[in-house]
Amino acid sequence: MADELCLTARKIIKVYPGTLALNQVDFNVYRGKVNVLIGENGAGKSTLMKIIAGIEQPTEGTIQLNGETVRIRDTREADAMGIGIIHQELNLFPNLTVAQNIFMGREYTRGGILIEHKKHLEKTRNLLARLEHPIDPNILVSDLRVGQQQIVEIAKTMAQQDLHVLIMDEPTSSLSTAEVEVLFRIIHELKAQGISIVYISHRLEEILRIGDYVTILRDGRFIAEEKVRKIDIPWIVRNMVGHNETSFIHKQEKTMGDEFLRVESLTLPRKGGGDLLDHVSFTLRAGEILGVYGLLGSGRTELFECLMGMHPAVTGDIYLEREKIKPRSIPEQIKRGFAHIPEDRQREGLVQTLSIAKNMTLASLWNYTRGIHLIDKKENASITKTIEELEIKVADRNLPILSLSGGNQQKVVIGKGILTAPRILLLDEPTRGIDVGAKADVFHLINKFAAQGMGIIMVASELKEIMAISDRVIVLSNGKLTGEFCGDEITEEALVKASAIGHSTFKVKNIS
Ligand SMILES: Nc1ncnc2c1ncn2[C@@H]1O[C@H](COP(=O)(O)OP(=O)(O)OP(=O)(O)O)[C@@H](O)[C@H]1O
Ligand SMILES: [Mg+2]
Known part of the structure; x- marks a missing residue:
């Protein structure tokens, strides 16, 4: 029938x-x-x-x-x-x-x-x-x-x-x-x-x-x-x-540099008691892509927020190129070379009343300013390059950001981070809502940055993505580091198991 x-x-x-x-x-x-x-x-x-x-x-x-x-x-x-x-x-x-x-x-x-x-x-x-x-x-x-x-x-x-x-x-x-x-x-x-x-x-x-x-x-x-x-x-x-997709994500052979970032015993108390992050320690080398996997509420987003100086209550030690730093504010962290591409583009990533172009250069304005005047030519050239590199579908860059489709808004958020020319890139769900073709583009770009010596930490909830691109993966569960995997150890089973440690709400048996 x-x-x-x-x-x-x-x-x-x-x-x-x-x-x-x-x-x-x-x-x-x-x-x-x-x-x-x-x-x-x-x-x-x-x-x-x-x-x-x-x-x-x-x-x-x-x-x-x-x-x-x-x-x-x-x-x-x-x-x-x-x-x-x-x-x-x-x-x-x-x-x-x-x-x-x-x-x-x-x-x-x-x-x-x-x-x-x-x-x-x-x-x-x-x-x-x-x-x-x-x-x-x-x-x-x-x-x-x-x-x-x-x-x-x-x-x-x-x-x-x-x-x-x-x-x-x-x-x-x-x-x-x-x-x-x-x-x-x-x-x-x-x-x-x-x-x-x-x-x-x-x-x-x-x-x-x-x-x-x-x-x-x-x-x-x-x-x-x-x-x-x-x-x-x-x-x-x-x-x-409209044609056979040829671009795939490949892990690239590369030589990694020295230790770039070291995080020791990062702990962030939760308002109502307990810890959002509980003694989390890890390192990141120059040129390395470190994946972070965890369920909702595992602390993955808080980890980035702490590195960006958004949580004054955090304790523990952070070293950048072996020098101790104390992240206190976002502008300060951007100056140190950190860029954060947030998960919530509606709330943190974009200013809804501004145009596409203005949103892109918002975080990197000092690159284009001399005194208080904007240097439009330089700004425009960078925007054009970024729109091309990320293949953002825009009719007119001066239109409001809300006229873009969801996936294209996400690409603008990524573009905004990249325009700050960071040394450490923190990507929170960078491919959220992005189509297959564009995903491959974003991953190529991430690989390219890593090859240039940038240190990259990426949170992604899709296992296949995190496995495809990471050199190393750490797993968080309830704010604790519950696993660290390298090379062949990075398997779906290993990541899922580690992410469920200490969880009673999720039934692991249902995960295929
Ligand atoms: N309010 C608007 N004003 C002007 N153009 C718009 C508006 N809303 C959508 N568009 C345009 O209409 C087209 C279709 O957008 P739509 O949001 O339907 O795409 P989509 O298939 O849902 O994409 P995505 O996978 O990125 O969510 C896009 O070119 C977008 O820029
Ligand atoms: Mg849509």
Whole structure:
């Protein structure tokens, strides 16, 4: 029996000033299936999803839900039709609690007035327990890490009643293996309830595991639709980029320099007791790529923040070229040659009101200033070089940063770090939301920097990536260093095992 269509989009056109984001796109959503949408950064995936979720209006084209043509004028109407979305750029209110965010706009009330806070708290606790992530429902969203916010976004859509279509725009971009497994179990449950899922991801292995149907977009156009069991990764890449991808990530043979950075017994107390980092020690040589692996909350991001001088309460010793340093502020650390590419581009990486170009040179302004005047020529030349090197898809560098697709925004954050000409580069999830082709570009660039003698520390939640590029990997769990691996010792099993040490929440047996 043929699979039944739940929602169809026909000949969708979306014009933004200066950009044709969607050009007569057709898209099918099959009932009770995982419908995967793939395409390079800027292909139009999020735009199409925003139209289906009522956030944007199509310039032209029609949408049918259960065989009837519908107009989805806003998110409220989408909600009423049972269409929910987990946004790529997380969409929570930072100054509200987890529970308030989850029940925003769909509060339980008594007598239509009194909000039932207790019920919200209890339901939030249940949802988060189902996601195997016992985050405190009373905590403010601004106190959560990106990955945790992603979990809250997922919980929020699960709280929606009468859900028919659930759109997930890169739900796993900040999640590591164990957390992805939990999400996949939930997706199976939702499918069994007849809910249709639209799933966007740049992690291709993931798509082959979870997907039933796949649709490919390229440059705003529909390219292909196929059943996932009939295709493989080369098919995806071919359709995505229009030719056979030739660039792969290789570990490069190189000679490493002397010890560059030494960290001894780094300890960062947690506000409510315990330690966010607990006596962490490691070294980094010039030209070395050191991978850091760990689950959400393992301390991976805090480690970078300490090195950037963002936590005055940290204790322990840090030596740069055998000289003791005390990181006190970000500008000071940038002057010492550190650059940090943060995980949370929305909050720390970018200034949303500034243009693409201004965002890129923000951290390195003194390179271009003499007195108070900006030297535009030099600045412009560096920006052009970086846009080319990272193949950032920009129509006009003077447009606001928010007009770029998610992956291209991430590339601007990377460009911003590189423009400071650092000696030590701290990369926190550098490939988050970046397509396969661009990932290879970013890794080539990292290899090139290492070959020039830069010291590189990279946090990545995708095992394959960290394994492909690191000379050495350290693993953190609950703020403690639980493993260090070199060369052939760097295996999936070893990293996953070490990352689960001291963890009770995650069931290691479920990790494939
Ligand atoms: N508000 C906007 N104003 C102008 N252009 C926009 C706007 N939003 C998106 N675009 C443009 O539309 C195109 C499609 O963007 P979209 O966000 O849909 O890409 P995407 O496929 O989701 O990419 P990614 O994988 O990077 O998330 C891009 O060229 C982008 O710059
Ligand atoms: Mg997108």
